[in-house]
Amino acid sequence: MMKEKRQKLIGPVSAWLERLFVERQIILRSEGHTRYFVFSRRMQMMLASVAIGMVGYASFATAAYVYQSRIAMTKDASVERSQLAYRNLLDQVADYRESIVTITRDLREKQSYLRQLFEQNEALKQHLSSAETQLKQTETERRQVADGRSAMREQMRLLENEMRNISTQNSGLEKHMSSLRNKLMETEAAKADLDQTRSQQANTIVELRQRLAVANTRGDTLEKDMVSMRQDLQKAMTDRGEILGEKDKLVSTIQTLESQMALMQVQHHEALRRFAERTAERIAFAEDLIAKTGVPVFDLLPGPPPPPPPPRQLITSGNAPKGGPFVPVIQEEQGGLLARFTPTARDTLKAATLDQATATVDAQISRWAVVQAILASMPFAAPLDDYALSSGFGGRHDPFNGRLARHEGLDFTSAYKAEVVSTAPGKVTYAGWRAAYGRLVEIDHGNGISTRYAHLAKIDVKSGEKVDFGDVVGLLGSSGRSTGPHLHYEILLNGRPYDPLKFIRAGQHVLKGE
Numbered sequence: 107m108m109k110e111k112r113q114k115l116i117g118p119v120s121a122w123l124e125r126l127f128v129e130r131q132i133i134l135r136s137e138g139h140t141r142y143f144v145f146s147r148r149m150q151m152m153l154a155s156v157a158i159g160m161v162g163y164a165s166f167a168t169a170a171y172v173y174q175s176r177i178a179m180t181k182d183a184s185v186e187r188s189q190l191a192y193r194n195l196l197d198q199v200a201d202y203r204e205s206i207v208t209i210t211r212d213l214r215e216k217q218s219y220l221r222q223l224f225e226q227n228e229a230l231k232q233h234l235s236s237a238e239t240q241l242k243q244t245e246t247e248r249r250q251v252a253d254g255r256s257a258m259r260e261q262m263r264l265l266e267n268e269m270r271n272i273s274t275q276n277s278g279l280e281k282h283m284s285s286l287r288n289k290l291m292e293t294e295a296a297k298a299d300l301d302q303t304r305s306q307q308a309n310t311i312v313e314l315r316q317r318l319a320v321a322n323t324r325g326d327t328l329e330k331d332m333v334s335m336r337q338d339l340q341k342a343m344t345d346r347g348e349i350l351g352e353k354d355k356l357v358s359t360i361q362t363l364e365s366q367m368a369l370m371q372v373q374h375h376e377a378l379r380r381f382a383e384r385t386a387e388r389i390a391f392a393e394d395l396i397a398k399t400g401v402p403v404f405d406l407l408p409g410p411p412p413p414p415p416p417p418r419q420l421i422t423s424g425n426a427p428k429g430g431p432f433v434p435v436i437q438e439e440q441g442g443l444l445a446r447f448t449p450t451a452r453d454t455l456k457a458a459t460l461d462q463a464t465a466t467v468d469a470q471i472s473r474w475a476v477v478q479a480i481l482a483s484m485p486f487a488a489p490l491d492d493y494a495l496s497s498g499f500g501g502r503h504d505p506f507n508g509r510l511a512r513h514e515g516l517d518f519t520s521a522y523k524a525e526v527v528s529t530a531p532g533k534v535t536y537a538g539w540r541a542a543y544g545r546l547v548e549i550d551h552g553n554g555i556s557t558r559y560a561h562l563a564k565i566d567v568k569s570g571e572k573v574d575f576g577d578v579v580g581l582l583g584s585s586g587r588s589t590g591p592h593l594h595y596e597i598l599l600n601g602r603p604y605d606p607l608k609f610i611r612a613g614q615h616v617l618k619g620e
């Protein structure tokens with residue numbers, strides 16, 4: 107049954123092929139000679155198969171080209187998005203700095219205004235105390251004047267009593283004049299003395315009356331001064347009441363301002379805390395990203411560093427193009443990218459005061475600036491748009507002598523004379539021929555990081571020229587110690603090579619994080 111069905115299916119197809127591919131003859135006649143070319147059915151079927159295969163290959167190549175073009179466009183869009191996100195992050199940091207400066211300036215102005223209010227309050231207290239002191243002094247002087255007037259009145263009363271006694275004595279002398287005339291001679295001396303005493307007493311009375319007049323005048327003046335002082339005292343008491351009322355208002359205003367300032371300090375402290383947390387997260391992400399490249403940054407983090415990973419042994423085989431200088435396998439030394447920078451990693455906002463919080467945020471911003479400078483100098487991209495990896499970093503068998511050697515970079519295969527681009531901005535430090543590297547371009551990206559692009563067919567930059575990310579530095583070739591067209595790509599930190607594949611994967615991690 108199966109054979110019958112197969113024959114039913116194959117029979118029409120075979121008949122159709124026999125009708126389509128019949129034996130054909132081509133007759134050529136030239137100079138009286140005739141030639142025959144016979145195209146058998148098998149030959150025709152082979153030619154048709156070849157033609158169909160070529161058409162299929164052309165269709166497949168066209169589809170692959172369109173697909174690779176779309177992948178390249180997607181990568182370009184991803185790079186543009188990452189650059190835009192980086193610029194937005196810089197703008198946010200600048201805005202945060204401006205807001206911090208504005209809030210700090212406002213707080214300082216309010217503190218200065220509060221100090222002025224306290225100084226005015228102290229001045230009013232001193233003025234009130236001075237007025238009370240003057241009032242006490244005025245009352246003391248008034249009591250002294252009243253005591254003086256009482257003493258003067260007592261002296262006047264004594265003088266009047268003496269005058270009455272003298273008048274009484276004179277009357278007695280006149281009555282007894284007749285009886286004393288006999289004794290006149292004896293009493294003349296006493297009379298002379300009495301007259302002298304009376305004259306002295308009269309002078310004393312005149313002097314006392316003059317003093318009394320002066321005292322009365324001074325008393326009137328003092329009474330006027332007392333009236334004026336009472337008026338000043340009443341005015342001072344009135345001013346004191348107003349000052350006390352104003353003082354209460356100032357105290358209420360100060361309490362309100364203190365409450366507002368406390369609230370602003372809390373809000374400002376909270377804003378600083380949030381900003382510091384976001385900055386710490388970004389710094390931690392950046393440090394983790396740097397750590398993914400294989401660069402040992404653990405000496406900057408708290409706690410003991412983890413043990414270094416074993417050297418990567420990537421052995422490739424096959425006839426893919428390879429090259430580069432022969433370097434024997436040796437023990438790699440450990441280095442650090444951030445050894446020259448001292449800020450601590452992943453600071454947290456634990457400051458108890460506003461000044462301490464501001465200082466912590468400033469330290470975080472400085473730390474973030476250092477990390478940004480390092481990230482800007484790190485080559486996270488691949489040097490080719492379309493490539494395949496033919497030889498990895500680490501141990502391999504040398505493509506020329508077959509001995510085990512250390513490969514200090516990556517070998518990329520791509521189309522001959524494909525454009526090789528700079529993987530980070532920097533300055534060209536070497537552009538020319540160098541032994542096993544062939545045509546070589548070396549770029550310094552700062553912070554001790556440099557990249558090498560070897561085996562080029564053509565160099566498009568000069569030594570000392572500055573390049574940006576994505577600038578073409580040369581064309582892929584096979585110069586120097588090379589088995590075929592490829593690019594030998596190295597990343598060095600302070601002269602020591604690191605695995606470029608880790609840098610490229612870290613760059614892909616950044617795009618996924620965005």
